[in-house]
Amino acid sequence: MINSILLIEDRPNRQRIFTQDLKIDLNDFPILKNICGGDDFYLYKEKISSEIAFFGAYDIIIIHRSALTPEERALLRDYVDVKSKILVFFSGGISYTLLQKIGKGQLLTVSSEDFYSENLVLFLNNSGEEILELAFGKFWELNMLVGAHEKITFYILKYTKKPLSVVLDDLDLPQWIIDKYVKMEDGMVEKDQLIAINKTIHADIKKKLG
Amino acid sequence: MAKDKYDFILDLIENKKLTPSQREWVLRLSVKEMKNDGIEFDERLRKIEEKLRECNFKKIEPQSGNSKLVSSGINTQSQEGNPIIHNPKKTVKLLKYFTSNDKNLKYSTHSWEFDKFSGYDHFMESIEKEWNEIKDELRNQNFRLYAKISSFLFQKHLGDKKDDGYYVCWGEKKLKFGWSSSYLKDFMSSGENRDPFNCPIPEQIRLIEKERNLFYFEDYVTVFKNEIEIREDSNALKKIINSLWENELSYDFQVKTEGVEGYSFFTDVAIFKEVIKLIFRNFKSRPEFPNINIRVEKEHGNIILIKLAQLESKCRRIIDDPKIISPDGGDLGTIIKSMKGLADFSISAIFPDNKNYRVNYLASNNLVELIERIEFTDGFTYELKFYL
Numbered sequence: 325m326i327n328s329i330l331l332i333e334d335r336p337n338r339q340r341i342f343t344q345d346l347k348i349d350l351n352d353f354p355i356l357k358n359i360c361g362g363d364d365f366y367l368y369k370e371k372i373s374s375e376i377a378f379f380g381a382y383d384i385i386i387i388h389r390s391a392l393t394p395e396e397r398a399l400l401r402d403y404v405d406v407k408s409k410i411l412v413f414f415s416g417g418i419s420y421t422l423l424q425k426i427g428k429g430q431l432l433t434v435s436s437e438d439f440y441s442e443n444l445v446l447f448l449n450n451s452g453e454e455i456l457e458l459a460f461g462k463f464w465e466l467n468m469l470v471g472a473h474e475k476i477t478f479y480i481l482k483y484t485k486k487p488l489s490v491v492l493d494d495l496d497l498p499q500w501i502i503d504k505y506v507k508m509e510d511g512m513v514e515k516d517q518l519i520a521i522n523k524t525i526h527a528d529i530k531k532k533l534g
Numbered sequence: 535m536a537k538d539k540y541d542f543i544l545d546l547i548e549n550k551k552l553t554p555s556q557r558e559w560v561l562r563l564s565v566k567e568m569k570n571d572g573i574e575f576d577e578r579l580r581k582i583e584e585k586l587r588e589c590n591f592k593k594i595e596p597q598s599g600n601s602k603l604v605s606s607g608i609n610t611q612s613q614e615g616n617p618i619i620h621n622p623k624k625t626v627k628l629l630k631y632f633t634s635n636d637k638n639l640k641y642s643t644h645s646w647e648f649d650k651f652s653g654y655d656h657f658m659e660s661i662e663k664e665w666n667e668i669k670d671e672l673r674n675q676n677f678r679l680y681a682k683i684s685s686f687l688f689q690k691h692l693g694d695k696k697d698d699g700y701y702v703c704w705g706e707k708k709l710k711f712g713w714s715s716s717y718l719k720d721f722m723s724s725g726e727n728r729d730p731f732n733c734p735i736p737e738q739i740r741l742i743e744k745e746r747n748l749f750y751f752e753d754y755v756t757v758f759k760n761e762i763e764i765r766e767d768s769n770a771l772k773k774i775i776n777s778l779w780e781n782e783l784s785y786d787f788q789v790k791t792e793g794v795e796g797y798s799f800f801t802d803v804a805i806f807k808e809v810i811k812l813i814f815r816n817f818k819s820r821p822e823f824p825n826i827n828i829r830v831e832k833e834h835g836n837i838i839l840i841k842l843a844q845l846e847s848k849c850r851r852i853i854d855d856p857k858i859i860s861p862d863g864g865d866l867g868t869i870i871k872s873m874k875g876l877a878d879f880s881i882s883a884i885f886p887d888n889k890n891y892r893v894n895y896l897a898s899n900n901l902v903e904l905i906e907r908i909e910f911t912d913g914f915t916y917e918l919k920f921y922l
Contacts, residue, residue, distance in 0.1 A: 337648070389767070390633060390644065394626075394798055394922040395836045401766070401796040402832055416645045418767045419756050426796040433767035487785060490776050496769070512785070 329356045329452045330382040332368050334391035336361035342440030353448045357382070365391075372396045376403050384452055389415035389433070404429030410455050414439035421459050423498055432459055456498070466532050469525055472501050476522045485512050501525075615859065616904050617897040618874065623921045625675045625875050628668050629762055629800040639664050642687060642713060643759050645731060654722035654730065658713065661687060675875035679762070679802040686712045686758050693739050705761050706804035707746065711739050711754050718751060731755060764806065764920075766798045774807055775828060782814040786821060792829040799838050799920040805872050812865045813842050813916045823847040827912060836922040843915040849883035853891050853905060861895075869916075870895045878919035882911045892917075 331350065333339050339360050343350055350358040359368050369391065371378040376399060379385055385400065392400070397413070404411040405427030412432045421434045432455060439458075447458040456464040475495050486494075491513045492502060505521050631639040638660040641650060651657040665687060673680040685692070685704035693710035694702050703710050711718075713730075721733040731752040740749070748754055764770045771794045779789045817826055825845040833839050851858050861867045866881070873879045873896055882892040890908045898921070 335647075390635075393630075394800070397766070398797060398832050398836070398838070398922055405793075405796070413767065415767075417643065417756075417759060422767060422769065424766075424769060424795050427793070431766065431796050485785075486780065487788075490779065490785075493769075493772055493776050 328382055329384045329448070330368075330379065330386065331356060331358050331360075332365065332385075332387040332391070333358075333360045334365050334369075334388055338436065339440070342436075346440065346442065346445060348445055350448075355451055356448055369396070372399050376400075379403065379409075380407070382409070384410045384412065384455070386412040386414065386439075388436075389413035390417065401426060401431065404431065412439075412455075412458070422496065423455065423459055425499060430455065434459060456500075466529065468498055468501060469529050469532070472497055472505075473522060473525045473529060476518055476525070480515060480518050480522065483515050483518060485514065487511065488513050491518070617894040617902055618870065619900045620874050620878075620896055620898065621675070622876050622878065622898060622919075624671065625679070626800045626921050628672045628675065631664065631668060632759075632762065637664060643755055645729070654719055654728075657730075661713075676802060676805075678805060679876075682761065682802070682804075688712075688714050690714045690716065693742070701742065705757065706807075707757060707761075708743075709746070709748070709754055709757060710743060711735055711748075711751065715739075761803050763800050764798055764803060766796045769795060770803070771795075771797065771830070774803075774810060778807070778810055778814050782811050783818055783826070787817065787824045787826055789826045789828065792827070794828065794830045797830060797832070797838055799922055801876050801920055805876065809869050809872050809918070810842070812869055816865055817842075817844045820844065820847055823913065833919075838920045838922065840918045840920070841915055842918075843912040845913040847883075847914040849881075849885045849914055851885075852887065853885045853889075853893075858893060859904060866895070873918065876920075878917075880917040880919075881915065882908060882917060883914040884911055 339350070350356060350360075359365055372392070373396060379400075385404070387400070389397070400411055403409070406429075408428040410430045410432065411426070412434065414434050414436050416436045418433050418435045421432070421438060424431045424433075441461075443458050443461045446462055447454070450457060452458075454464070456468070460467045472495070475497075479491075479495060488506075488508060488510050492506070497506070505524055508517060631637045632643050634640055638657070641647075641657065642661055646657070651660065665684075669680065669684065672683070682705050685702075689702060689704065689712055691702045692704065692712050692715055696702060701708070701710055704712060717736045717739075718730060718733050722728045722730055731750065733751040735749055735751065735754070748757070759765065760768060760770060764774075772791065775789065775791060775794065779785070779787070783789065817823075823844045823846050827841075827843045827845055829841045829843075831839045831841075849858070853859070857864065857866070861870065869879060877896070878894070878898055879896040880892050880894045882890065884890050890911050892906045892908050894902050894904060894906070898919075
């Protein structure tokens, strides 16, 4: 199997400790090219500035955020935007998981602890096909529906009429939830419309829980 | 006025030895003189004004296909009629101390690597030494940013009430806990291998800032990080725009954004917000142009360019109006003062002479002219250039 996921980590000790806990060796996953410290780390990092097309072989690029300069982060950001790829930044300094659409691509930001978790194992075992598994784990659909339901519930309490684009930004809803549940044209959103969306989500949560 | 007088005035204006203000003075005298000359007054005045503008601003026609400045002059801050030359790259360089692997200050916002510091005192000594190397430079670059960082790191009296009734605090959120809080020092010496980021916030501080929902020192560090950097992991830029759209501009306006997600850059986030707020207030003062476009682009030279345009709106003042070319006060003056040391700042628009100009107020490059002719604008546009 060809490596289609690239992981670039500058702290071998951290990876070793986390993966020991998980009882895995990341080099055993054929789909993953694991660049962990050493000269290779600098080689790959340098390619960001000198030859960004070097990353064309990978669909998903995962990298420790703090290992990069702001310039390198911006270059990767623009690259995934144009090339429809997925970029993952993990770092101890990231407080919560966020998946954002960046032009044609996507950007996932996740804490190191959440990154080196069972979610990563699941994601790699499933050939890296669903980025939401990496972000939110096995029950990502249910997790995200519950999260969205909770957000919308609190949002409704203080809601005053706003444009759809602002509502979506405020709620930070994942794209698949927007596509599935928010079926409305751009314009001002009424409170009743949010209540209706929340009811549908609630019903689907109940279905999933059996 | 006789023809030779008219030619004499033109010669004077074209004389390269005259400063812009001397040329201005010649023009004023000429106007007085020409008022006595009857019907040819308007045509002659127009010609002289055109010459004056050419000489003052060294107008350069835009290149086809772009609006990039082509400049041949050398400007310095002290010269009249030029942008203020400043050095935002230096501010960024200093703020990178908080992320560079080889700097101890990095560990004021990042978890400590094993054995990196023998303890709290060792850490504080290390960062103080580093801070002393850069603090004067940062103070000169931007005082508010300097003061915020200094208080977060070294203010021992955070949370104490001052004589004026206000608390000693740091940052936009006026927080009252930091690296030099005695509670953190005590926490660090209360056991083996203490992690400062896990220090619980003492009750008396939590009580006075209970609305903030900050429970551990890690939460304060997160706030600090978000006050010195627009970060992509919190989608900060989009959130600032949306918040100010709702609270300043109102939904009578339509705000469209392009490319605002995924970028991060160092700045004083509180000052940045204040500037966007001022820009939105200016947009709001012209409700007849309700469409706002905010575009973020990465430019060569590691620049993040943020353009905020009020579509179809034109500048109502002429290009040589002192409020345009040398705004001492007003909102433009405030934005210039606020962004000094943080970002280059320009406006661009179509002016009453139906020509498009960009006015560069703050520039990093001393080859940039105050005024440049450009080919096209979407509407009155504010342009902020941040460096990576």
